Amino acid sequence: MSYLDIIEQHIAAFPEMPSLSQSLLGYLDDPDVDFIVIQDLVQYDPGLTANVLRLANSVYFGGAGTVGSLQQALVRLGTKRILELVLSLTVSPRLVPNLPGYGLQARELLRHSTWTGLAARELARLLSIPHEDTVFTVGLLHDLGVIVLDPFVQEARIDFNESFERGHGSFEAFEKEILGISHAEAGARILENWHLSPEIVAGARWHHEPDQATAFGEIINLVHLADMLSISQGVGTGIYGLAHEVFSESVRAVGLRKKHLEYTASKTLDRMRELDAIFS
Ligand SMILES: [Fe+2]
CATH class of the missing domain: 1.10.3210.10 (Hypothetical protein af1432)
Known part of the structure; x- marks a missing residue:
């Protein structure tokens, strides 16, 4: 051969595209996507939730006090940023x-x-x-x-x-x-x-x-x-x-x-x- x-x-x-990435991709070009929708998708993935919280509390965003919940993190970071982050985390590390x-x-x-x-x-x-x-x-x-x-x-x-x-x-x-x-x-x-x-x-x-x-x-x-x-x-x-x-x-x-x-x-x-x- x-x-x-x-x-x-x-x-x-080659593995299927992770289903979470697939769902999030569908929202990427929707300017009106609701925080709640993203929260619902992310919250069932503990590793991802932890990463979103780490990001929201990182030195770049941490000046405004510590964020303890996914909802607060989503508000602080904004939908677009979360989608970018979550997509990069879901697509690559599991496959690479x-x-x-x-x-x-x-x-x-x-x-x-x-x-x-x-x-x-x-x-x-x-x-x-x-x-x-x-x-x-x-x-x-x-x-x-x-x-x-x-x-x-x-x-x-x-x-x-x-x-x-x-x-x-x-x-x-x-x-x-x-x-x-x-x-x-x-x-x-x-x-x-x-x-x-x-x-x-x-x-x-x-x-x-x-x-x-x-x-x-x-x-x-x-x-x-x-x-x-x-x-x-x-x-x-x-x-x-x-x-x-x-x-x-x-x-x-x-x-x-x-x-x-x-x-x-x-x-x-x-x-x-x-x-x-x-x-x-
Ligand atoms: Fe290339």
């Missing part, structure tokens, strides 16, 4: 092992994914491009394929190292050449199996090759740029992180300027510091 045959079996066997093939700890992939989602949302807001919630979700999920491919990248280490020594092409190209599939394509297939929307699937599929996409260009460009920004900040680079290229056409298409990048990087860093109370 080829690598691709086995990888396809692993994609088919350490990733020696890519040289990433589980926590690093979680940080990279959350960083990319937050930065993509910030870029969308700054550049007045709609789809803020969709790009956040895609950012969170764009690298799921890394989890499936990791053992094969590890097994084919010699081939990958040889390809790098030859020095031609991107990591994406090496994955296709050696394994028969890229992590972006593997991730997109998982998201298809999870029945997520076509724009989320496309966002994952083309996040390293935005020039290949035939639809949802704005979403894909934003996620691509947020991903590259995250890597340039050293968040989740792993062994091969720097072997990806920034598409200048994406920069041009969204009207990105240096000042946008600087602002987004500093804003995202602040948001990540808030989350450190629970990520560390």
Whole structure:
């Protein structure tokens, strides 16, 4: 059996999206979602409730006195922030092992994914491009394929190292050449199996090759740029992180300027510091 045959079996066997994440995702683009709805979903998960309380009482929000109940925490943090937090906590840690093939700890992939989602949302807001919630979700999920491919990248280490020594092409190209599939394509297939929307699937599929996409260009460009920004900040680079290229056409298409990048990087860093109370 080829690598691709086995990888396809692993994609088919990949765990279902956690049902709590699925429910929360449905509320992400609802501006009128009620605190009570979120409270009802979160309160039956003790670990998650504890994390929400830790976040509400972290140094970033703790100035206003200690919060002791989930309801108070939700009021302090706001619905949107809770949804972001809870989604990043429900999707990744239960699914992500350490990733020696890519040289990433589980926590690093979680940080990279959350960083990319937050930065993509910030870029969308700054550049007045709609789809803020969709790009956040895609950012969170764009690298799921890394989890499936990791053992094969590890097994084919010699081939990958040889390809790098030859020095031609991107990591994406090496994955296709050696394994028969890229992590972006593997991730997109998982998201298809999870029945997520076509724009989320496309966002994952083309996040390293935005020039290949035939639809949802704005979403894909934003996620691509947020991903590259995250890597340039050293968040989740792993062994091969720097072997990806920034598409200048994406920069041009969204009207990105240096000042946008600087602002987004500093804003995202602040948001990540808030989350450190629970990520560390
Ligand atoms: Fe990627």
